[in-house]
Every structure is written in C-alpha cells, then in structure tokens.
Amino acid sequence: xxxLLVDDQAVTVQVYAAIVRKTFSGARVHxxxxxxxxxxxxAHRRFEVVLLDLMLPTxxxxxxxxxFRKAWPALPVLVVAAAEDKETIRAxxxxxxxxxxxxxxxxVALAGAMQTVVTGGRHVPPEAQRPELKPAxxxx
Numbered sequence: 431x432x433x434l435l436v437d438d439q440a441v442t443v444q445v446y447a448a449i450v451r452k453t454f455s456g457a458r459v460h461x462x463x464x465x466x467x468x469x470x471x472x473a474h475r476r477f478e479v480v481l482l483d484l485m486l487p488t489x490x491x492x493x494x495x496x497x498f499r500k501a502w503p504a505l506p507v508l509v510v511a512a513a514e515d516k517e518t519i520r521a522x523x524x525x526x527x528x529x530x531x532x533x534x535x536x537x538v539a540l541a542g543a544m545q546t547v548v549t550g551g552r553h554v555p556p557e558a559q560r561p562e563l564k565p566a567x568x569x570x
Contacts, residue, residue, distance in 0.1 A: 431457045431548075432475050436468040436498075437483040437510070442533070446481060446510065446540070453541040454548070465489040465497060472502050479548050484511040484522075492521045499526045508547045510540065519558035529553030 431454045437443050447459045462468035464487045484494045506528045514532040522530050528547045531540050543553035
C-alpha cells in the first residue's frame with residue numbers, strides 16, 4: 431500500500447506516518463511538505479490514499495484540496511486539518527474529499543478514517559454530520 435502524506439510540520443508528519451504504518455502493515459509512506467511537492471510525487475506513484483493538510487506554505491484552505499483534486503481527481507483524499515468548523519469540513523467533502531479528520535481528533539479516529547477511505551467509504555466526523563430527525567420523547 432502506498433500512502434501520500436502532505437503536511438509541513440515535522441512532528442505531525444512523524445506521528446501520522448507511524449499511525450499509517452501501524453494501521454496498514456507494510457505501508458509505504460511518501461511525504462510532501464507543500465502542494466507543489468505533493469503534485470510532483472503523485473505523478474510518479476499510485477496511492478491508495480492521500481492525507482492532506484489544508485494549510486501549507488504554498489496554499490491555504492479548501493483551495494489546497496481543490497488544486498490537488500484538479501490535478502489528481504481519482505486519488506482518494508482524506509483531509510487532516512486544524513479547522514473544526516462545519517462549513518470547512520462540508521466544503522471539503524463537497525469538493526471531493528473522501529473524508530475529514532480534525533487534527534484535534536484522537537489518533538484512533540485517524541486510523542479508522544483511513545480504513546474507511548481505503549475501503550471505498552466516506553468519513554464524516556461527528557462535528558459535520560447533519561442532525562438526524564429524532565422522534566419526540568413521547569414517540570410521536
């Protein structure tokens with residue numbers, strides 16, 4: 431399994447790479463520190479999943495995802511970013527991300543989200559799930 435990890439923070443990269451390797455035995459992790467490097471690396475490998483931070487030295491916000499998806503629309507992208515607001519999360523999902531994990535989430539949440547995305551699913555964090563219609567307390 432090939433995984434592309436796109437983040438410019440050394441500690442974050444090391445932690446996420448360890449989680450990838452623990453979650454997927456034998457996984458090969460490729461690291462890009464900015465969007466330009468990510469696009470270049472993606473041109474030479476076939477990745478099962480891309481973990482993408484939104485705030486990079488050469489790009490910021492949902493535009494980072496849009497620019498990556500424009501170049502590589504078929505690659506499954508799991509956004510792992512600091513933003514926790516529903517608007518950003520939903521904008522990323524609407525822009526084609528297969529999932530979103532806030533950086534404040536537990537590492538087990540990241541592992542679960544990666545497994546979901548790799549198997550073709552979509553990971554929506556609780557912060558962004560649309561409220562379900564619930565029956566009234568009296569059953570009506």
